[in-house]
Structures are given as structure tokens and as C-alpha cells.
Amino acid sequence: MPPYDPSTFPPFAVTVDLVVLTVRRHALCALVVRRGETPFQGRWALPGGFVRLDEDLSSAAARELVEETGLCAHDPAKPAVGNGAHLEQLATYGDPARDPRMRVVSVAHLALAPDLPAPRAGGDANSARWAPVEDLLHPGTGREGEQAAPLAFDHARILADGVERARSKIEYSSLATAFCPPEFTVGELRRVYEAVWGVVLDPRNFHRKVTGTPGFLVPSGGTTTRQGGRPAQLFRAGAATVLNPPMLRPEV
Amino acid sequence: MPPYDPSTFPPFAVTVDLVVLTVRRHALCALVVRRGETPFQGRWALPGGFVRLDEDLSSAAARELVEETGLCAHDPAKPAVGNGAHLEQLATYGDPARDPRMRVVSVAHLALAPDLPAPRAGGDANSARWAPVEDLLHPGTGREGEQAAPLAFDHARILADGVERARSKIEYSSLATAFCPPEFTVGELRRVYEAVWGVVLDPRNFHRKVTGTPGFLVPSGGTTTRQGGRPAQLFRAGAATVLNPPMLRPEV
């Protein structure tokens, strides 16, 4: 690549920001980190960072994901194995005023991860946390004094877009399994749908629907009683990536 | 904004590229322009250009759209009026090797336009044209010697992503009306679906479905016989943006 010549084009900074979602304690949660620098010092923000000059956008997102969570993004074409997370591009945000310091274009990515022990951001425990998206998007509406200040920059908007993408995408794709461990029960998968959509689903119809959708789930042979009650069959994610028929989100 | 200091972040060029789709003569077509400069000199490419330092991404895309087609992008929240086109962000492409000259990140946008008289790129007639996406994406597969060389840069990939987005989005949104003039008949709308999906649809069931979907179409009162046969009712696009129930693309 020829050396940089600023006279030929306007120079931009390019970053990746990550919307990392998981389901914890029946709630959809996002990973947020505390900002150590100005602007928005001390406020919560989405994890992210600069794209390097020799690096693809998806590589930059995958690198940030490892740095922030230790998660490995796996190729969506291959079946999920180990602690792999789903990672896809979400949208790009480039309002000239979104960062007061300089002109930054941020390519946001969406990651879906199974429930993890705890976030680790440089070992600093209180500089990163999983927060219910409900609290992040509608602060003050919730329960006790979750004195949540709004997210830094335009990150509330980015998070909202990511949540909306996840909500609609689990309808017609097998992505909901990305929130589950490698082996899971139909009930666990149902609780994922309930948490992401914020609804309650009929367990009987859900079971029939999900096991009847070709390629969605494959029985792994084992059973578990970790949820109590009658032992449940364990499944792995199947090869299908798009669901036919789709899962239907109940009307309002 | 403070003056540019290249030591603080890697400098990128940021462009917008446009996938402008329309339906002409029963075929889905895209707007392409001939490149006058190296690299890929003389090859067809998607229209696009640099984002200015004081300009939002969507503004840059709208500006390029006007420059290339004379179309005005209208706010998707408002009802379509005049020669408005639908414009939305598609995806961002940032492979370090996608432009041999420098590191360029391109924010691709998707525009859907009604059939237009003719493209005008600086008044030069043979430097811009509507080409069937079939020919652009599968050169050589087609009919006569459409000696179509592949598109410049990674534009074939971008075009394919845009076409796929359009195909899936007319399923569950009212976007197909963006391909129609302000007033149109049910048959004209059906021919849009047939061209974009590459299928044939039952006119009777289509009519029932589309007129029965609340908010999709509102009768404008008039009729027309411009398609021959019995006069057809004229409609305008309704207020609904998401279709419930969705249109169903026939199985393969």
C-alpha cells in the first residue's frame, strides 16, 4: 500500500464496537465496560477499539471479543463447538458529532454468547459487567436504585439496534442456540426465547415446533435433570441456519 | 473538531457505495457506472464516492444518489411522495486489500427506485446504465454475448448482498411499493414481486393477500387500463411498514 497522503481523501478513524448479548437469570444482558478516559469518563460503554491498518473489520471485531471476554468467534458456516460465539456485522455509525474528539466511523458488530462465569477486562472486576438490556435502555424505569446513567456516545442506539436484530433474527434462524451451551435441553432453549422476546411461551407447543423443524436440533443421546423434574433429552445445534417454518413471536 | 493528528489513530478513507435497484422490463436491474480511472479502468462499478468530513453517512449516500440518478431519498417514516426512493444502509466492507491504492472502508447503501427514464451521469449516456442483476452476477450464464466483465473491486459481492436484502425484505415489509410509481395497480405490484423473486405468482391469491394486509395499500380512487383488460383499481402505499401477515415467497 502506498504511503498515506492526506491530500487525496479526508482521513477518518475507524473503530469496531461490540454488542455482546447473553441470557443470564432469565434476562437478556449486554456486556458493558467502564470508560477510564474522557469523554464520558466513568460512564458505561460498549466494548470496542480501533481497527488496525492491516486488519479486516471482522478480524478486528473478533480480536476485541477475545480481549474483552475470552470468547472465540467461530465461523458461522461450521457447527458450534466449545465456547464459540456467534459474531456478525450489525451496522455502521458515522454521525460527525458522535465523538467530540475526532471524526470516527464505528462498525458495530453483534455477538451472541452462552452464559459465562464472569467478564474479565484486564482482570479488573468492576470495569466490566453484564447488565440487563432493559436497565441500559430504559434507566429509571426499572426496579431498585439501578442508578444507571445512559451509555456513552451513541451506544444506547447501537445497543437498541443490536437487541432488535437479535430479537428478529432468532425468529427465522437457528441463532438462539448461540445463547446455549454446546448441549442443552428444549426447556433451556425455550427460556432463551422467552428472555430475548420478553414473553412466555407454551412449553408443549414450543417443544413440538422446535423438534419438528428440520435441521434445528439433533439429539445428542444424553439426558439431564439439571432443571428438576423428569429427565430431559439433550440436543446440539443442527446444521440448519435458517428455520423453515420460522418460530413465531406472539402478537402484542 | 481538533486538527487531524495521524499519530493518534490509523487513517482510513471512508466511502459510500450504492446498490440502486429498479424493475425494468420484468427484470431486476442495478445502476452501474463505467470507471474512468485506474484501477479497473473501463470496467463497470457501483456508483459511490468519498464521505466528506462534515457529512453523515446517510447524507453522503443521499447526495451520491442525487448526483447519479436525480432521485431524492425520502424519509422512510413519511409516506412516499413524488419521485422518492427508499434508501437504507446495507453493510460495510473493509477488507484491507479491497482497493489496491489505499485502505478504504466502504459503507454500502441500498436504494430502491421506481422505473426511471434513463440514468444520467454527468450527461454522459454510455457511462451509466441499468443492467439486469442476473447479467452482473452471473456473466456468461445468460443469453447473447453480454460480454459483461465482472464488476470492479468487491462490488459483485456488495451487489449480491443488496439483492439478497431486497429479496428478503419485500417479504415482511412494504418495501416493494418503492419500486412502483406513486399510484400503481395490484398487477403492477405483483410484477415487482415476480421480477425481484424470479417466480410467477397466482394473480388471484396475490390480489386477495395484498389487499387483505392491513395498511399495505390504500385505494386512491382512480382506475387505469394501462395494462390492458379490465380497468384496475389504483392504489398508493399505505402507512404500514411491516407486513402482517408477511408475503410468502414460494418454496424452491
Add this chain to the structure above:
DNA sequence: ACAAAAGTGTTGCTTCTACACCCATGG
């Protein structure tokens, strides 16, 4: 009269929903 495109009615099939009911475990 005939062709062509617009609409309407009807029938059989698939799919969804709601809920009754049975199953297999832990305490």
C-alpha cells in the same frame, strides 16, 4: 365475438393454538 387482465368464491389441505393428559424424576 374474442382476448386479456381484474377480481370473487369455494374447496381441501396444512398449520397454529389452546389445553387435556400422561411420564419420570427428586424430595
Add this chain to the structure above:
DNA sequence: CCATGGGTGTAGAAGCAACACTTTTGT
């Protein structure tokens, strides 16, 4: 025994594909 969650059966409602049939124009 009983609470808990897992799983199957079934009946009514809703949605859809296929196609017969009627309507209204231009030629």
C-alpha cells in the same frame, strides 16, 4: 405422595394453494 418440569394427543380456528368462475375493458 406430591411438586416439577418433560413430552404426546387432539379438537377447533386460521391461513393458504389451487382453480372454477364472473367482470370489464380494447380491438
